[in-house]
Amino acid sequence: xxxxxxxxxxxxxxxxxxxxxxxxxxxxxxxxTALIVVVSLIMSWFTWNAGWPVGLIPAGDPAPATDFLFKFxxxxxxxxxxxxxxxxxxxGIVFRQPKNAPASTIGVQIHDAxxxxxxxxxxxxxxxxxxxxxxxxxxxxxxxxxGDVLTVEAIGYQFGFQFRYxxxxxxxxxxxxxxxxxxxxxxxxxxxxxxxxxxPEMRIKADMVPGxxxxxxxxxxxxGTYRIICTEFCGLGHGAMHSTVVVDTQQDFSxxxxxxxxxxxxxxxxxxxxxxxxxxxxxxxxGQKCSACHSTGPFSQKIVGPGLGxxxxxxxxxxxxxxxxxxxxxxxxxxxDGYSGxxxxxxxxxxxxxxxxxxxxxxxxxxxxxxx
Amino acid sequence: xxxxxxxxxxxxxHAVLDHIHPEPxxxxxxxxxxxxxxxxxxxxxxxxxxFFLIAGMLAEVIRYTLLQPNGQMxxxxxxYNQVYSMHGSAMVWMVIIPLVTGAFGNFVMPLQIGxxxxxxxxxxxxxxxxxxxxxxxxxxxxxxxxxxAGWTEYPPISLQGPPGTTMWCIAIFLIGISSTLTGINxxxxxxxxxxxxxxxxxxxxxxxxxxxxxxxxxxATTALAAAxxxxxxxxxxxxxxxxxxxxxxxxxxxxxxxxxxxxxxYIMILPAFGIVSExxxxxxxxxxxxxxxxxxxxxAIALLGFSVWAHxxxxxxxxxxxxxxxxIITMVIAIxxxxxxxxxxxxxxxxxxxxxxxxxxxTGFLITFTCGGLTGFFLAAVPADYHxxxxxxxxxxxxxxxxxxxxxxxFAGVYYWWPKMTGRMYNEAMGQWHFWITFxxxxxxxxxMHWLGLMGMPRRVPIYDPSPWYVFWNQFASISxxxxxxxMLLFAYNLWSSFRSGKIAGPNPWGARTLEWMISSPAxxxxxxxxxxxxxxxxxxxxxxxxxxxxxxxxxxEATPTHxxxxxxxx
Numbered sequence: 031x032x033x034x035x036x037x038x039x040x041x042x043x044x045x046x047x048x049x050x051x052x053x054x055x056x057x058x059x060x061x062x063t064a065l066i067v068v069v070s071l072i073m074s075w076f077t078w079n080a081g082w083p084v085g086l087i088p089a090g091d092p093a094p095a096t097d098f099l100f101k102f103x104x105x106x107x108x109x110x111x112x113x114x115x116x117x118x119x120x121x122g123i124v125f126r127q128p129k130n131a132p133a134s135t136i137g138v139q140i141h142d143a144x145x146x147x148x149x150x151x152x153x154x155x156x157x158x159x160x161x162x163x164x165x166x167x168x169x170x171x172x173x174x175x176x177g178d179v180l181t182v183e184a185i186g187y188q189f190g191f192q193f194r195y196x197x198x199x200x201x202x203x204x205x206x207x208x209x210x211x212x213x214x215x216x217x218x219x220x221x222x223x224x225x226x227x228x229x230p231e232m233r234i235k236a237d238m239v240p241g242x243x244x245x246x247x248x249x250x251x252x253x254g255t256y257r258i259i260c261t262e263f264c265g266l267g268h269g270a271m272h273s274t275v276v277v278d279t280q281q282d283f284s285x286x287x288x289x290x291x292x293x294x295x296x297x298x299x300x301x302x303x304x305x306x307x308x309x310x311x312x313x314x315x316x317g318q319k320c321s322a323c324h325s326t327g328p329f330s331q332k333i334v335g336p337g338l339g340x341x342x343x344x345x346x347x348x349x350x351x352x353x354x355x356x357x358x359x360x361x362x363x364x365x366x367d368g369y370s371g372x373x374x375x376x377x378x379x380x381x382x383x384x385x386x387x388x389x390x391x392x393x394x395x396x397x398x399x400x401x402x
Numbered sequence: 403x404x405x406x407x408x409x410x411x412x413x414x415x416h417a418v419l420d421h422i423h424p425e426p427x428x429x430x431x432x433x434x435x436x437x438x439x440x441x442x443x444x445x446x447x448x449x450x451x452x453f454f455l456i457a458g459m460l461a462e463v464i465r466y467t468l469l470q471p472n473g474q475m476x477x478x479x480x481x482y483n484q485v486y487s488m489h490g491s492a493m494v495w496m497v498i499i500p501l502v503t504g505a506f507g508n509f510v511m512p513l514q515i516g517x518x519x520x521x522x523x524x525x526x527x528x529x530x531x532x533x534x535x536x537x538x539x540x541x542x543x544x545x546x547x548x549x550x551a552g553w554t555e556y557p558p559i560s561l562q563g564p565p566g567t568t569m570w571c572i573a574i575f576l577i578g579i580s581s582t583l584t585g586i587n588x589x590x591x592x593x594x595x596x597x598x599x600x601x602x603x604x605x606x607x608x609x610x611x612x613x614x615x616x617x618x619x620x621x622a623t624t625a626l627a628a629a630x631x632x633x634x635x636x637x638x639x640x641x642x643x644x645x646x647x648x649x650x651x652x653x654x655x656x657x658x659x660x661x662x663x664x665x666x667x668y669i670m671i672l673p674a675f676g677i678v679s680e681x682x683x684x685x686x687x688x689x690x691x692x693x694x695x696x697x698x699x700x701x702a703i704a705l706l707g708f709s710v711w712a713h714x715x716x717x718x719x720x721x722x723x724x725x726x727x728x729x730i731i732t733m734v735i736a737i738x739x740x741x742x743x744x745x746x747x748x749x750x751x752x753x754x755x756x757x758x759x760x761x762x763x764x765t766g767f768l769i770t771f772t773c774g775g776l777t778g779f780f781l782a783a784v785p786a787d788y789h790x791x792x793x794x795x796x797x798x799x800x801x802x803x804x805x806x807x808x809x810x811x812x813f814a815g816v817y818y819w820w821p822k823m824t825g826r827m828y829n830e831a832m833g834q835w836h837f838w839i840t841f842x843x844x845x846x847x848x849x850x851m852h853w854l855g856l857m858g859m860p861r862r863v864p865i866y867d868p869s870p871w872y873v874f875w876n877q878f879a880s881i882s883x884x885x886x887x888x889x890m891l892l893f894a895y896n897l898w899s900s901f902r903s904g905k906i907a908g909p910n911p912w913g914a915r916t917l918e919w920m921i922s923s924p925a926x927x928x929x930x931x932x933x934x935x936x937x938x939x940x941x942x943x944x945x946x947x948x949x950x951x952x953x954x955x956x957x958x959x960e961a962t963p964t965h966x967x968x969x970x971x972x973x
Contacts, residue, residue: 054752083780084789084856096785103783107776114743114772121750122765126757127687133913137688138752139944147692150744151737158733165783166726172785173722223559224652226717226792230858233789237717239653240558241646244719261717261792261860263552264559266479269863 056124070109077104090232091249095168177215177247184218186225186238189267206275209283216246226261250277302386312395342400425927437523443509450501457492465880471868482864483550490553496537502673507612513918514606516597521590532580540573557644571634578623585619600936610697611676614704618665626662660711668707674811678764684914685761686753689941692745699738717791732782759833763814770806795855801848825923826904832896839889846882850875915940
């Protein structure tokens with residue numbers, strides 16, 4: 031028979047942390063708990079019913095699902111934030127050391143509480159499992175969203191967007207048009223550096239990476255005009271790199287599409303009035319439209335593009351960057367069509383908002399510079 | 403080997419310090435090229451503080467520019483891009499990482515484990531001197547055109563960047579080596595040089611945090627070094643690693659960069675966790691709640707931190723299914739982090755709390771860091787991240803974890819260990835004012851960025867939507883940030899006047915129980931005349947001090963109370 035163990039003294043029990051010191055939740059613990067519940071319920075109600083956390087209309091198909099996730103996250107965050115903040119402040123006030131307490135005053139000497147610790151590990155774990163399931167479900171829905179009824183390519187460049195539609199020979203610059211309620215696939219890529227393609231109202235975004243095609247699927251549901259915003263830093267014009275997407279009714283979209291097919295040349299069409307070009311008007315235009323990227327120095331004085339001060343008689347560069355001779359017609363053609371080649375990218379006249387008369391004035395100004 | 407207490411064996415190194423190497427007397431060997439970890443720690447603090455001043459002023463230039471939506475404040479887009487890129491680079495690599503590891507790790511950690519220095523003092527000297535050199539290279543890039551593609555320097559845009567981008571590569575490479583060397587040094591120091599009896603689970607929690615951090619710096623920084631070397635070679639020699647038009651991959655950079663830079667987030671926050679875990683029990687007069695859970699959760703965060711980097715790249719273009727493991731592991735990190743937060747709250751509960759400045763900052767940290775952690779959920783959930791990526795929501799999130807987390811923790815640490823560094827007390831009233839101004843101005847600066855981002859304001863823009871709503875919240879954030887900067891003047895004046903004429907602190911002004919408070923202030927050369935044996939964790943305020951054979955400084959133990967109801971030691 032094993033020897034009977036003698037009963038342990040309370041000091042020994044304390045030493046082995048079997049006897050816990052008396053717990054004291056403080057005078058207002060339960061009212062404060064009630065306050066946390068009430069405040070969290072109010073915040074949850076607002077999060078669920080107001081257009082919050084994202085204060086934008088859902089204008090396309092993944093948006094309602096994404097908003098559901100936002101609302102779930104918002105409600106969970108409100109509860110956790112209130113629990114942590116309000117209890118912390120409450121403990122800080124209730125358990126503050128009284129003013130005249132002797133230096134030897136100490137708090138309750140408790141090291142842990144396994145049951146409490148189990149619950150505050152288990153409950154967040156369950157919450158995270160639920161959150162992960164919801165996120166994966168919505169993620170899978172987005173991945174499996176039907177697209178492909180219309181396929182559009184969006185191409186980013188410094189600093190704008192171009193869109194290629196099936197059966198259109200020329201890319202569309204500037205505004206993107208999408209027909210309402212049509213499952214659409216958008217392939218995004220870039221011609222130069224990494225850009226972002228974000229339509230906030232549809233909650234879709236993908237990076238436009240040169241050499242890589244990323245895919246977005248969206249079904250626009252609300253006709254209207256929405257923003258397209260570049261979200262990856264892409265250079266000097268990053269802040270201004272945004273455009274619009276117009277969600278049309280099917281009829282309007284067809285009308286617009288037919289127009290695009292008719293005028294495949296972009297720009298305004300018609301001849302460029304080079305002979306009427308005025309150098310002084312061109313100088314003012316150059317300051318507004320060109321000087322962000324071009325200096326009026328020699329070719330080698332680059333900002334983004336080369337210096338244009340000697341474009342018509344530069345012995346170091348007897349030809350233009352596209353290999354043609356520096357005639358007024360060839361310079362006007364580059365300004366009109368834009369340029370994309372091994373030294374960079376320049377937007378077309380249409381992108382830059384230049385009329386044919388403007389081009390004539392600009393060429394006259396550049397010619398006047400080269401004469402000096 | 404002798405047994406000095408039940409279960410405590412001494413090693414051959416546990417001896418009275420028979421002969422002390424003479425303390426260097428020349429100014430250069432004492433203050434410039436010192437191998438004393440305390441001096442090096444303070445050198446890190448001064449250098450990091452100066453860089454903090456510069457990087458903080460860059461932040462104010464950013465907010466000044468954004469007072470008006472169309473760039474009317476006179477800062478050109480080119481300058482703005484350089485300014486925000488340098489602000490981010492400097493704050494991460496030249497301020498927070500050197501301060502949390504180099505400054506506090508060096509000054510506090512060897513004292514807390516009862517060591518006389520770090521394991522490799524000369525390596526420590528080398529690691530420190532790489533830091534100002536790297537900082538000078540980085541900031542002098544302004545002379546030739548500073549890097550302008552953000553602190554992430556994504557190619558291909560960074561390949562076109564100004565010449566300073568190459569200097570950026572060199573500077574960050576150097577600070578990376580410095581960080582790696584410090585990591586190795588700390589791992590060996592913590593593993594081999596603890597006082598006898600200080601088992602791993604008796605180490606102060608700040609030491610645990612530094613241990614986890616050192617592992618991260620040691621392993622992760624190599625990936626950054628490789629990425630930087632490749633970027634350098636591409637910029638200087640034209641080796642096509644990243645340029646897609648020549649067969650390179652821009653996404654390769656992102657993977658290698660974030661393989662370092664996500665763990666770097668934990669390099670920046672874990673030591674702040676450690677500081678808070680020291681401050682809370684000291685001023686609550688209570689053992690830290692759940693010691694082992696806090697210690698092990700640091701290690702869990704460090705380990706998990708290696709497998710979440712691609713959550714920065716959900717929109718970059720990768721195999722779609724790969725997003726799921728990265729999302730789920732990211733969410734799992736919230737569990738050890740939540741355990742820490744609840745344990746800190748439970749440390750407050752039932753305490754006898756003294757509301758000193760470090761305690762205010764530690765509690766403020768608890769609230770702001772929780773807020774930053776919760777927005778982390780929003781970013782981890784992939785479908786929500788599709789909306790938030792690259793917007794001001796991200797800016798708000800990481801300022802809540804870096805300023806509301808790391809920097810608040812740093813403030814707590816500076817006020818807490820200031821008496822040990824200088825031997826003098828700071829002005830308590832001024833410190834508390836500093837806290838309240840910082841706390842309010844910080845929240846007013848960064849809280850509006852959440853909704854600015856969700857409504858459609860992208861990051862890294864010098865101009866934005868001129869509608870009144872955007873202008874109002876940007877101006878609100880800007881003006882708050884000026885107040886936040888102003889509060890730094892109060893901080894600087896407080897430290898300066900304390901250094902000049904502060905009250906003499908004595909060895910242990912807080913009644914704290916970790917080893918650094920057992921010796922005189924400022925800590926003497928060689929720290930411990932006699933290395934003590936350690937019998938328990940340091941946090942049992944109800945028990946006698948758990949140190950044997952310690953020749954404590956006069957008055958060091960007086961402030962540590964014993965409580966009549968808990969007479970039995972727990973060791």
